[in-house]
Amino acid sequence: MDTFSWYNVDNGNSYKKNVTKSVPLCNLNNLQLRFLCPSDLEEVRALCRNWFPIDYPYNWYEEITSNPRFYSLAAIYEGVIIGLIVAEIKSFSKLNKEDKSILSTCFGKSSSVAYMLSLGVSEVHRRNGIASLLLDNLISHLTAPENRDCKALFLHVLTTNKPAIHFYEHRNFRLHSFLPYYYYIKGMSKDGFTYVLYLNGGHSPWGLYDYLKHYGHYLLRGDLCRWFLIWLRSAFMWVLPGMRRMAMENTTVVSVSEFPWTK
Structure with missing residues (x-):
């Protein structure tokens, strides 16, 4: 059976652990997972420029590779980053206006939600279960006892990104809302969707039914x-x-x- 292992990079973060688990979905031997560190910045920046149509500012890369508030997990194969996922837990009261309707107000202001900023895998390594592996690790983190107040994981995706939409729907994410002109890419406005996965007993605002x-x-x-x-x-x-x-x-x-x- 294929395996992956967690390993540490000496960047001062004490929350990274050494763990070994089996990965039935992944066809790659010796795949490793670890959290991003500042020395990954240029490599991550090059990958994101290749994977995504959005041009992220330089300080965004600085934040996700050094700020512990981000859950920034990378998949490493033969010493090279081939996939990554970035998420952040936010207080429900601090959500943007367009995202306020994600969660029922019955959970109160003390509840939180997780926002997935990015999930990507190198093209030659896709369809090997790597994206699922990264997402599963994030969900395990969000459903741990210390994060029981996190009631949902949500993301934004281009309406034209059919492979990503299919992936998220297959992983039980629900289409929550349509966001007209949400993205501005290469001088053009693009529509987006909000997708939500409810966790820890969370749910959307209820209607009469x-x-x-x-x-x-x-x-x-x-x-x-x-x-x-x-x-x-x-x-x-x-x-x-x-x-x-x-x-x-x-x-x-x-x-x-x-x-x-x-x-």
Whole structure:
């Protein structure tokens, strides 16, 4: 069976471990995985320029090869980087406007999501399971106990990138939204898609059908008490914002009427 091994590069990061696992998907012997380090910058930059139509700024490469907030994992074969994946865990409250609808607000502001910035494999090594291997390692990291608040992994992809779309859909990513003119490539605007993989119990904002399906499940099981408590909690969460607004408005009216000289 083919194997890969983790190995360290002396770049001061203590979280890199030595592990050996079997990789049934990969046809390459002695494939190794390790995290990127600053000395990889030029090699990674050359690969990304070859793989992707987007021209990333130089400081982007500096960040993904040195900043520990990025999960930057490389696949190494015969001493050469042949694949990489880059992701970042973000607070839900700090997401861009177009990405806010990814996660239901019931999870609260303390929840987080992971954004996949990049996933690529050298053309001659594609269809060997390397992209799946890199993605599996990222998902394992995101579903570890210390990342249980991470409720989704999402990414953006060009609408014309059919191989990538097929890959993500095969890996259970869902099409979430269409982003017109999201990319600007070589002087032209290009459309994009947002794809999402929900993790650790995460889900998208629910519609009426989702609520009926969810509560119907408890009714069919005969768990009426639990169903009623969940329904009551959901109803309270739904009306709470309105109650707060009414309380604030009433407070303002009372304050003004009590002190007429403020008018």
